[in-house]
Structures are given as structure tokens and as C-alpha cells.
Amino acid sequence: MGSRKKNSAENRKEALKTQYFARLNDVPTSPRKMRLVADMIRGMEVNKALGVLKFSTKEASARLEKLLRSAISNWEQKTEQKAENGDLFVSAIHVDGGRMLKRLRPAPQGRGYRVRKRSNHVTLFVDSKNSINVSNEVADGTKN
Template sequence: MGVRKKESALRRKEENKNLVIAKLNNCPTSPRKMRLVADIIRGKRVEDALNILKFSSKESARKLDKLLVSAIANWQAKNEDGDVSEANLFVKEIRVDGGSMLKRLRPAPQGRAHRIRKRSNHVTLILGEAKTATSN
């Protein structure tokens, strides 16, 4: 490995030390419905995001709430001495990607059949620590 590549890899590794990742794979909800909720909490502080998800009526919000709590638990496991309320955590990145599709057939009139696609998704949630206290 070249010197430049090695230095950039070490720098990227140092930057990612204060990031926490949580993943939800093969969630049986369409990616479009999940992105509607994910767009609402992107960039918000963790406390605000939890409140938004708690009072949302969408099914995707319950699944993202569970994922966000899991990411907070991952942060606590990484920083045993830190307090979540003082850490100033925020949702740095949230990605919703398409997962596998279950293909089913539904009977249609006159001997035809329509294909039903039951979509699933993968969600990746990355928490970051803000340097200064900001209020969103």
C-alpha cells in the first residue's frame, strides 16, 4: 500500500472512531414508505428524533425508533463513561436501500395474472457527535 493511501486510510479511520452504526436488514416495508420517515429525522438531535418517531403514526416510525434506540445502545457500549444527554448525538446519516423482493401472483380477470412485488429494505443509521452544542 502506498504512503498516500495509507495516510488517508488512517485519517478516515480516526474520523470514524466517533461514529456509531446500526443496521436493519430485510425490513418488510417498501423503501419508499421508509424513506418518508427517514427524511424527517435526518440531521436531527437524538432526543428530537426519538420524540418525532414516538408520535408518528406510521409503521415505519416504530421500526426506525427501535433502530435508533439500538444505535444509542451501541454508542453506550463504545463509551461506558459517557452520558447520552451530554454527548450531543445527532443522526449524521440515514440510508434506506432496497432489499430483496418477494414475487407473488394475483389472479386477474379472464385467466390472466398480475405480479405482486412485496418489497423490503435495508436501513443504515449513523450517529455522530456534534462538536459544539447546537439546537435544531
């Protein structure tokens, strides 16, 4: 590996240490169905998002609820604080396409129709409202 690639990889790893996230790979639902549920909780406070996911009828909501609980746990472990304060929210959520299983379904007159079984990868970031205010003050050079 070249030194430039190595340096950029190390910088990316350092940046991820200051972010709190959870990742779910190869979920056997289509990305479109998962994005419908992800759009419901984007930018929401964590406790409200857990309630929305718990009472949603979508199949993807159970998986996202478990992922959100994992992200909260990661935040608690890295910051050594409890999440009950209510200042934690879903800062970003990304749903990307995963691998696709290609199958054949029998069709009339000896033909076959292709069936694509899609999967996806979900990355969920959580952050506290206090840390955003502190980072904005540092960037602006002002402090209240």
C-alpha cells in the same frame, strides 16, 4: 482473496470502528415508505428524533425508533459516555432496497398480475457534535 482486496477490506473495517451506527436488514416495507420517515429525522438531535418517531403515525416509525435506540446504545458502549448530554445527533441515514418477493394475484380471464412485495435495509449513523469540532480542528490545524 488478493492482497489489494484484503487491504481495502481491512481499511473499511478500521473506518467502521470509529463510526457509531446500527443496521436493520430485510424490513418488510417498501423503501419509499421508509424513506419518508427517515427524511423526517435526518440531521436531528437524538432526543428530538425519538420524540418525532414516537408520535408519528407511520408504521415504519416504530421500527426506526427501535433502530435509533440501538445506535444510541452502540455509541454509549463504544465511547463509555451517557447520551443524556444532548450533543448526540443523527449524522446520516441510508435506506436501500432489499430483496423482493414476487407473487401472482389472480386476474380476469385466466391471467395473473404480478405483485412485488418489497423490503429494505436501513443504516443509521449517530455522532456527537463535539467529535465533529475536534475532527475539524485536526484537519484545519487550528485549536481553540
